[in-house]
Amino acid sequence: MTDVFINLPTRDLERCKAFYAALGWEINPLFTDENAACVVVDKNIYFMFLTNDFFATFTDKKIIDPTTAAQASCGFSRESRDEVDAMMEKGLAAGGSEPRPSQDYGFMYSRDLEDPDGNILGFLYMDPVAAEKGPEAYLAEQGAQA
Template structure:
């Protein structure tokens, strides 16, 4: 059986969170959803458990931070193109999310951050397949050599 990943995220408004995540194209598993939590299905083995702050507090003795003012984790998800990154951001912004900083373009990777309405940080990125295979430095060096040769 493959490993499944469950990421617990706090929310102050469970219905708003469910609406937000379904607007991004994810689904809700009703078997694991009630008035305290919603199971957001991202993939066959990746899930967000969006939990009311009070319910999340039953899983830990630590203080539950406010993701609008404190970052505990930033989750990143790949997309197949820059356009798909922009598309998911547009959906998230239309559904009440916010973009906390400008898009980052590193030449080999393009990424944008989206905060859900509670302030949880979701990154969406596209990486050139050759950069993923060879590593960013080798990819960029190869691109520079190609660009130099083409302009000579």
């Protein structure tokens, strides 16, 4: 089993913890202190939010400002379009923003949420048939049924 730890900088650790808790994700207190917060996304997926100063100790590269530059976008599948919208509503209510309109391709529906630091979270629903067979086969079947 592989655990995934995604390290991201934050300008305000307390605001960051409140935002991710509002999404329904747990803050693991065993790996949270004044420099970092461990957000449990799922059984094997964790965000490690590090203060900018602490994050800088892990690299010699320049730390970008995610409000003006994008380096990564983390995508999370949901079980339905309604669940995508529900996550977005939680995030928007907690101080996040939606940087662009939703994307609806028929077989896939997605929305992007920026956290208060500007980190991009994508939430998406993909039709199970499209996920299994691929979008082209799904769209061909839909055309045949029309």
